[in-house]
Amino acid sequence: MAIDAVEVQSAMPNHRARTIHVTVNGVPRESHVEARTLLVSYLREHLRLTGTHIGCDTGHCGACTVLVDGTPVKSCMFLAVQSDGSEVRTVEGLETGGKLHPVQEGFHKEHGLQCGYCTPGMMMTSVALLAANPNPTEDEIRRGISGNLCRCTGYVNIVKAIQSAAKEMAAPPKGGP
Amino acid sequence: MYPPNFEYYVPSTVDEAVGLLDQYPGEAKILAGGQSLLAMMKLRLAQPAILVDINRIPNLAYVREDDKFLRIGATTRTAELSRSTVVQARYPILADAGREIADPIVRNRGTVGGNVSHGDPGNDLPACLLALGGEFEIHGPKGVRTLPARGFYQDSFVTSVAPNEMMTEIRVPRPGPGTGSAYSKMERKVGDFATVGVGARVVVDSSGKILNAGIGLTNVGPTAIYAGAASDFLAGKTDSEAVLAQAAVLARDASTPAADNRGPVDFKRDMVRVWTRRTLRKALDRATGGL
Numbered sequence: 346m347a348i349d350a351v352e353v354q355s356a357m358p359n360h361r362a363r364t365i366h367v368t369v370n371g372v373p374r375e376s377h378v379e380a381r382t383l384l385v386s387y388l389r390e391h392l393r394l395t396g397t398h399i400g401c402d403t404g405h406c407g408a409c410t411v412l413v414d415g416t417p418v419k420s421c422m423f424l425a426v427q428s429d430g431s432e433v434r435t436v437e438g439l440e441t442g443g444k445l446h447p448v449q450e451g452f453h454k455e456h457g458l459q460c461g462y463c464t465p466g467m468m469m470t471s472v473a474l475l476a477a478n479p480n481p482t483e484d485e486i487r488r489g490i491s492g493n494l495c496r497c498t499g500y501v502n503i504v505k506a507i508q509s510a511a512k513e514m515a516a517p518p519k520g521g522p
Numbered sequence: 523m524y525p526p527n528f529e530y531y532v533p534s535t536v537d538e539a540v541g542l543l544d545q546y547p548g549e550a551k552i553l554a555g556g557q558s559l560l561a562m563m564k565l566r567l568a569q570p571a572i573l574v575d576i577n578r579i580p581n582l583a584y585v586r587e588d589d590k591f592l593r594i595g596a597t598t599r600t601a602e603l604s605r606s607t608v609v610q611a612r613y614p615i616l617a618d619a620g621r622e623i624a625d626p627i628v629r630n631r632g633t634v635g636g637n638v639s640h641g642d643p644g645n646d647l648p649a650c651l652l653a654l655g656g657e658f659e660i661h662g663p664k665g666v667r668t669l670p671a672r673g674f675y676q677d678s679f680v681t682s683v684a685p686n687e688m689m690t691e692i693r694v695p696r697p698g699p700g701t702g703s704a705y706s707k708m709e710r711k712v713g714d715f716a717t718v719g720v721g722a723r724v725v726v727d728s729s730g731k732i733l734n735a736g737i738g739l740t741n742v743g744p745t746a747i748y749a750g751a752a753s754d755f756l757a758g759k760t761d762s763e764a765v766l767a768q769a770a771v772l773a774r775d776a777s778t779p780a781a782d783n784r785g786p787v788d789f790k791r792d793m794v795r796v797w798t799r800r801t802l803r804k805a806l807d808r809a810t811g812g813l
Contacts, residue, residue, distance in 0.1 A: 404560075492713065
């Protein structure tokens with residue numbers, strides 16, 4: 346990253362590159378990026394966070410979905426410079442303290458994936474969906490994930506996985522009254 | 523896939539943005555939600571030398587109603603339309619469209635101003651604004667002007683906004699009593715542009731007579747289309763299936779779709795007829811029976 350930054354800075358005239366400050370999965374980052382660098386490329390190529398996938402590259406498939414300040418966006422349709430000052434959360438940021446996020450648990454338990462390509466984006470959308478609506482109906486889940494395509498057509502199990510996560514997240518903490 | 527190189531500016535006021543557009547005529551493009559522009563740039567369908575990112579201009583994202591208008595700020599995300607309680611209650615056509623544009627993730631980013639001013643005949647909001655008789659506030663180097671939606675769309679991707687101007691607000695006249703509205707979209711799958719989209723607004727009196735109506739069509743011509751003959755025909759008529767069927771034929775006759783992988787011309791024209799009738803019915807039901 347540091348080496349990239351120096352090369353880009355010297356090669357680029359003004360206004361074609363910028364220094365940005367982004368918090369990615371809780372880690373503050375300062376990076377110098379070309380203005381045309383997409384957020385997905387910044388995450389994958391600069392930060393080496395390759396959990397976020399590039400699918401269609403034209404905003405249709407949702408494989409590259411990440412959360413910017415809590416809102417799901419397609420990171421292939423979002424410039425890295427536009428994330429300046431924001432908090433970005435990717436699939437790598439779901440696990441905390443060696444414990445999978447309930448959405449990850451749900452996908453594991455209900456076999457919510459086949460090839461796994463859509464899974465990171467699908468899970469980030471699910472995390473935001475459950476944050477906004479902790480107890481969604483099946484219809485709300487299906488509409489909620491309609492911007493994420495699964496070409497294995499594993500939707501039945503993906504819906505079950507999200508339902509399982511909702512149940513898990515609604516359960517009172519163990520050891521409580 | 524990277525967009526071609528460009529110079530990137532982040533103005534903090536509308537005047538600064540307009541100043542940049544005016545300084546680089548024809549070279550600078552406004553970047554709002556970017557959900558159309560960035561894809562076009564990646565595919566090399568657009569190669570602006572300069573992007574003017576208006577997302578950090580304060581007070582450009584809002585939905586509010588005053589005594590004359592519903593006012594929507596240009597950088598309001600399209601997802602906000604179906605979330606806004608005032609839109610849901612009084613401008614259901616916009617809430618309908620807000621559930622149909624692209625997909626939920628794109629709607630978190632795409633803006634109302636972008637959807638309306640991009641000039642893509644496949645965008646859903648222009649037909650709604652045509653049906654509603656909306657108007658647009660445009661800022662340029664010489665000041666502010668207001669343009670009605672009807673007459674705004676000149677050709678595919680060509681509107682009345684000059685290269686050194688910027689749309690800042692979308693306005694819809696406050697509905698009076700007996701107003702109903704709806705938007706329907708025939709689409710092959712979520713995320714696709716409409717095969718046919720129809721927006722309708724009607725005003726009825728207590729006897730069921732239609733006082734006036736507006737019908738807009740999506741993606742069945744080089745621009746969004748205001749179906750004027752069908753709209754005018756409805757004024758003064760009493761609601762009946764026969765009247766709606768006649769208006770639907772007039773709307774069909776206003777359409778000039780091109781054949782593509784969504785279907786041949788005759789099919790699309792007939793779908794304009796079918797979906798106009800259905801959408802008018804929905805709008806009339808809302809006008810008389812609430813939502």
